[in-house]
Amino acid sequence: MIGEMEKEIIKLKELVSELQDFYFLSIRGLLGLMRKPFYFKDTIEQMDYAGAGSFVIVLLVSFFLGMALSLQLSAELSRVGLKMYTGSIVGVSIVRELGPVVTALVFAGRVGSGMASELGSMILGHQVDTLRVFGVDPLKKLVTPRIWSSIVMLPVLTIIGDAISLLGGYFIAVYVSHQSSTVYWSSVREVFTFENVFAGAVKPFLFGYLIACISCYTGLSTRGGARGLRRTTTRAVVISFIMIIVADFILTRILLYILGFSV
């Protein structure tokens, strides 16, 4: 009985210590850019991997997302004779909600899993220990470049993804639903108010930060060989997905309040 209780206490202690470690990694990883040495080359390499490497997949997903959304809305709105609003509803959905969230999910699936597995294999291969023995801070060398590359590149990818989604929506609205091109674009243009753009622009910064922190943390806490690495990668993606959705809800609520929208 006492043995079981002892085990539970140890597990609880481990959980608290994990949360504490995650908090330190998130803060120190973010602030690592303010202290020497600066690993600019590593940051650029990570930006290339995260940004340029994800470009095609974001284009593809965004384009089909815009088309599917436009198709659904056109079908539904034409029943009530409001097809001309397709552009504005596609625009609001993409700019404020779907664009940032879907791009972040794609980013977590591709970049987050890559970060976690790379850092995990560095842990298992004792490369992180080697860095520490050489006096190199693994947080500054490995985590800071990944956090900053995600914070910079996810918003860029989101903007590109939003534009491509709107283009996908345009193709369906004009060539399938036979709407006027001018009507589509002018209703899309109406959506580009400060409130809508701001609401959509803030999210990718937070999502990028969350994805990088979660992926780096799970990667650096890898234990137990190939199975451990598989667990790490899965964990990084699943936790990132959940946190993106949860953070999106909380942020949407806060932004709607700040920007004066009534619900």
Place this chain on the structure above:
Amino acid sequence: MIEFDRVSFSYGTRRILKDVSFSINADERVAILGESGGGKTTVLKLILGLIRPNAGGIIIDEMEINDKTEDELRPIRMKFSVVFQEGALFDSLSVKENVAFYLREYTRMSEEEINQKVKELLRMVGLEHAMEMIPEELSGGMHRRVAIARSLAAFESKMFLYDEPTAGLDPANSDIICGLIHDLSKNGKGFVIITQKVTDAIKVADRFMVLKEGMIIFDGQKEQFIRTTLPELRIFLSELNLILKDQ
């Protein structure tokens, strides 16, 4: 140089080391033997302060390291040249960049001087031709030799630490690595080699420690080790007897 005083260590609920005590001088050539999962690599990580013990004290060069921060541990770690399991080379860097890693991070040497130093170190391990290769192009033996060259580039250490340097290697490559380990200790710089292969340990070490279930069950000189009658060491000694008979 290295002193363990009743050190215990656990991973979660799993106990790895129990009240382990020993001391090693800087000029000693020590082999730590034991079955896999017996806590050998944990000992090496504790020496370097990469993990902290749950109980007991670790003293390196008369300095207790248990409560030291990462910054305070840096000079202590620099007292050792370390070769981790399978070499632990950085995958994304070439052999040359791996060996030059420390020189680039911490010295003000020019690119020309770094090149010269890297060539010299790779010549010592017989790999000057592999400078531009990347780790995935290297064989297991070459990996370890590059790792040894890299550890030599790092700093003027007092002692070497080798973690399973011959694991997974064929006898010819194991011999090369053992030869290197032996040569590098000729100038009086000692080492701790962690291994499961008693046949390799016997070629290089003078003192033997055997870990079993988190405890040291044997600690003595080579002659004592060969003549021991401890039943727990039967596996190691039967392997050794075969080799001695062959010789």
